[in-house]
Amino acid sequence: EVVMTQSPASLSVSPGGRATLSCRAGQSVGTNLAWYQQKPGQAPRLLIYDASTRATGMPARFRGSGSGTEFTLTISSLHSEDSAVYYCQQYDHWLSFGQGTKLEIK
Amino acid sequence: EVQLVESGGGLVQPGGSLRLSCAASGFSFTNYSMNWVRQAPGKGLEWISYTTSWSKTIYYADSVKGRFIISRDNARNSLYLQMNSLRAEDTAMYYCARDMGSDLYLDMWGRGTLVNVSS
Numbered sequence: 001e002v003v004m005t006q007s008p009a010s011l012s013v014s015p016g017g018r019a020t021l022s023c024r025a026g027q028s029v030g031t032n033l034a035w036y037q038q039k040p041g042q043a044p045r046l047l048i049y050d051a052s053t054r055a056t057g058m059p060a061r062f063r064g065s066g067s068g069t070e071f072t073l074t075i076s077s078l079h080s081e082d083s084a085v086y087y088c089q090q091y092d093h094w095l096s097f098g099q100g101t102k103l104e105i106k
Numbered sequence: 107e108v109q110l111v112e113s114g115g116g117l118v119q120p121g122g123s124l125r126l127s128c129a130a131s132g133f134s135f136t137n138y139s140m141n142w143v144r145q146a147p148g149k150g151l152e153w154i155s156y157t158t159s160w161s162k163t164i165y166y167a168d169s170v171k172g173r174f175i176i177s178r179d180n181a182r183n184s185l186y187l188q189m190n191s192l193r194a195e196d197t198a199m200y201y202c203a204r205d206m207g208s209d210l211y212l213d214m215w216g217r218g219t220l221v222n223v224s225s
Binding site for chain 1: 209
């Protein structure tokens with residue numbers, strides 16, 4: 001199993017600011033990486049796939065980047081509704097998830 | 107509306123069994139492989155099982171192999187998870203999720219059904 005490590009575990013950012021979330025793979029996964037957003041009490045929702053392609057309906061202020069073992073999700077112009085846990089998931093070697101980053105907007 | 111709806115969760119004693127269902131609607135179910143993913147309370151996501159569109163290929167996570175069985179009924183647009191020999195550590199929200207075939211990212215998720223294994 002490819003171990004996915006996300007950092008930080010949590011962060012707090014002011015509305016209108018920018019958040020940078022990191023995800024590191026234990027071995028190269030190419031660009032076979034997805035990001036999900038999970039709000040409290042809700043199912044995860046696909047944000048980004050193929051490391052940088054936004055899923056249908058996702059606003060442009062969600063940007064994914066990276067390849068190989070290092071990936072970043074950048075969320076700009078933060079809104080209160082962006083408060084959620086964000087998970088990365090690789091699908092190069094079957095599939096495995098990171099442990100999540102909790103983002104608080106306040 | 108395109109959606110997945112899980113059902114069948116509940117309270118079960120250790121060693122017991124439970125069968126989860128996932129009803130798909132709004133898309134061509136036979137065009138997609140499907141997965142079960144679970145999330146223990148306050149924890150992250152754990153993929154547990156996968157089936158191709160006509161059940162030709164099936165995989166399980168080691169944590170459930172030999173105890174859980176995934177199946178689907180394409181005529182009923184439904185996915186199932188038969189869970190046997192349940193343990194306390196199986197307590198979780200169980201989600202069904204659709205993947206994109208050759209690329210295993212999960213583009214649609216149900217709202218989940220909660221399984222509580224407790225005496």
